[in-house]
Amino acid sequence: MDNLYSALNVQISNWSVLYTKLHRYHWLVKGPLFFTLHEKFEEFYDEAASVVDEVAERLLTIGGTPVATMKEYLNLATLEETKGETTSNEMVSSLIADYKQLKSELKELADLADEQNEDATNDLAVGLIAKIDTHIWMLSAYLGE
Known part of the structure; x- marks a missing residue:
């Protein structure tokens, strides 16, 4: 289970870094699409915060300990x-x-x-993939790709 714990902690770390990055974008975005992107970045950082909490609670549920400091996030x-x-x-x-x-x-x-027959963790990961697919599609469409 240690490798599963580690993988979940990497997700916690990544989504925490993404949360901060999205705040930066939310605050610093400029241009004719400011209102659209400002709102979208907020939607994304709210989602990132929710994912961090959901993944951390899943990790606790299966006996692991989530990382919980900026230093740990940046290291992982x-x-x-x-x-x-x-x-x-x-x-x-x-x-x-x-x-x-x-x-x-x-x-x-x-x-x-x-x-590892950890169905709930599998479901969590697969559900996040579905959300991410939509984000990639929408963001790519924004760029005209």
């Missing part, structure tokens, strides 16, 4: 805090890359959970 996260994005297109492109990475790691988590 596979997402980068920021690359200095300043334009809305740079922000959206960065989010697409982050969501694609989260999706890949969630697929690994789902497989690991399945191997």
Whole structure:
């Protein structure tokens, strides 16, 4: 189970980093689509906060201990805090890359959970993948891709 605990803690860390990044974007976005993106980034960071809580509670339920400090998040996260994005297109492109990475790691988590007969954790990962697919599609459409 240790590898499952570790994978869940990476998710907690990644979604915590994403939460902070999304706040940054929410505050700093500019341009003609300010209102649209400002609202969308808020929607995404609210979701990220909810995911952190859900994953941490799942980890506690199966006997693990969630990481709970910024230092731990930054040490475990596979997402980068920021690359200095300043334009809305740079922000959206960065989010697409982050969501694609989260999706890949969630697929690994789902497989690991399945191997360990941890159905609820598998369901959690698969459910997040479905949400992320929609985010990738919408953000890509914003960029005209």
